[in-house]
Amino acid sequence: MTQSDYPRARREGVIVHAAGDDTVVYEIATDRANSLNGAASAVFNLCDGTHSLSAIAAELGQDETVTRLALDRLARANLLENASAFRSPRGSHPSRREILRGAGLGAAASIPIVTSILAPTPAQAATLVGQICKSQTFCDPNGTTGLVCGKPRLGPEPGNCGSDYQCLPMSEVGDCPVWPF
Amino acid sequence: MTCHMPSQLKIHIQHDTPAPALSERWHTPCYDNLNKLEWQHHFSFECYGSRISVRSKDFELLEQLRNRVPEAAKPYHGEVADQIFSAVPGGRIQHSRVRTFHMLYQNHTRLVRSRKQTDVISGFETWVPIAVAACSPDKIFVHAGVVALDGKAIVIPGRSHSGKTTLVRELVRAGAEYYSDEFAVIDDKGCVHPYPKPLSVRAASSMDIANIPVTEIGGRQAEAATRISLVILANYKQGAYWRPRTLSSGEGVLGLISNTVAVRLEPARSLRTLATVSEHARIVRSARGDASEVAERILKMTERLACVA
Numbered sequence: 001m002t003q004s005d006y007p008r009a010r011r012e013g014v015i016v017h018a019a020g021d022d023t024v025v026y027e028i029a030t031d032r033a034n035s036l037n038g039a040a041s042a043v044f045n046l047c048d049g050t051h052s053l054s055a056i057a058a059e060l061g062q063d064e065t066v067t068r069l070a071l072d073r074l075a076r077a078n079l080l081e082n083a084s085a086f087r088s089p090r091g092s093h094p095s096r097r098e099i100l101r102g103a104g105l106g107a108a109a110s111i112p113i114v115t116s117i118l119a120p121t122p123a124q125a126a127t128l129v130g131q132i133c134k135s136q137t138f139c140d141p142n143g144t145t146g147l148v149c150g151k152p153r154l155g156p157e158p159g160n161c162g163s164d165y166q167c168l169p170m171s172e173v174g175d176c177p178v179w180p181f
Numbered sequence: 182m183t184c185h186m187p188s189q190l191k192i193h194i195q196h197d198t199p200a201p202a203l204s205e206r207w208h209t210p211c212y213d214n215l216n217k218l219e220w221q222h223h224f225s226f227e228c229y230g231s232r233i234s235v236r237s238k239d240f241e242l243l244e245q246l247r248n249r250v251p252e253a254a255k256p257y258h259g260e261v262a263d264q265i266f267s268a269v270p271g272g273r274i275q276h277s278r279v280r281t282f283h284m285l286y287q288n289h290t291r292l293v294r295s296r297k298q299t300d301v302i303s304g305f306e307t308w309v310p311i312a313v314a315a316c317s318p319d320k321i322f323v324h325a326g327v328v329a330l331d332g333k334a335i336v337i338p339g340r341s342h343s344g345k346t347t348l349v350r351e352l353v354r355a356g357a358e359y360y361s362d363e364f365a366v367i368d369d370k371g372c373v374h375p376y377p378k379p380l381s382v383r384a385a386s387s388m389d390i391a392n393i394p395v396t397e398i399g400g401r402q403a404e405a406a407t408r409i410s411l412v413i414l415a416n417y418k419q420g421a422y423w424r425p426r427t428l429s430s431g432e433g434v435l436g437l438i439s440n441t442v443a444v445r446l447e448p449a450r451s452l453r454t455l456a457t458v459s460e461h462a463r464i465v466r467s468a469r470g471d472a473s474e475v476a477e478r479i480l481k482m483t484e485r486l487a488c489v490a
Binding site: 015017018019020021022023024026028031033035036037038115117119120121122123125126128129130131134135137138141 | 287290291292293294295300304307308310311314315322323324340341342364429430431432433434435438439440441442443444445446448449452453455456459460
């Protein structure tokens, strides 16, 4: 076996905090917050570079397929140091539905889930979103808020825009006009 | 927007004392350039531990800004400030046809550059609460509406336009005590503190905001901190049926993180505090329809939590 057979959880540049059975991992460089459910947390905690995939599966008393799925999810969330060794091609894992069909509905809690979000900047989190604006600098004075001064997109069809310019994430402006200068 | 004076203590504008210096953490070379301008008057305040200083050479403009500081602000007389707002008055130059811009800076960053002074004032009103929330050394600010029933706080995080204030207003009308419609101010024990301010109600047909004192709708402003019992992640969706799903602690923390002001600046402290909240509180997610119907269900849910506790 090589070192790449022993998954190692990232400990540098991340803040790890237990939340009940779950674990929240915050990546400082990218400001990405990840929530690991109980099953993913159990695997994450055993990724210490001394347990192989099969050792983790044996210790947790779970099928190796589930452990492999957990390592894939952790690798995709960039939470393993040797992530590339555990990232499987998409579609190579049984889906959650297939695992449930095989193990029964009681196994739902054993399916590893990693949910990720990008942490907001102060202005995104606070009331700036939705504020009426009359310049781009008002919404993003130092290039950190990621907001634009634009008209909100009200529906999927093109040209359905709000009447006022507001500080909004670009995703909520779409093809509607942004402040002209 | 209506103007509200800080009710507790009056913050005085200083003329003869040196203004506080910007703290090392936020200091930049560009700020030194701004410092070279003439600043005759200043006032400083502290709000939830954030130390903010505001300066200008225009006394009247500064007076207007002072009247718009958060209600919980107290005078601050220290030598260092976490954030410094600088207001540069514009307008027509005497004996000239030249008109200069009114400008507002936060530290070295220009927030407003406008022909109208009212834009400086509204910019100040917008950015000061964000600065307070971002710099508080011992509290975590989550963008949320907060009420309490029998000492059990209900926190409703959400972005602007998610219907927070509408739901808070209905909960207050139904008998809950009002904490805030803007921020949940959470300490390291997971207790929420009042953030006193009038309810900011948007008119249905326009973007105009009316500030309504909570007493006007028969409510009461809370004065003491209380434990968070229920967190509701609910967006308004017309005709949606209220079907709350309890989230796991991790999912709940993620839901709170996405509305936490200083999470990028203080990730470790934010995570610790939010994990404490998730340990003690039930966190639910649902789309919601009409606020008045949902308010009743939320209060019933809170009563049941109180019984279990």
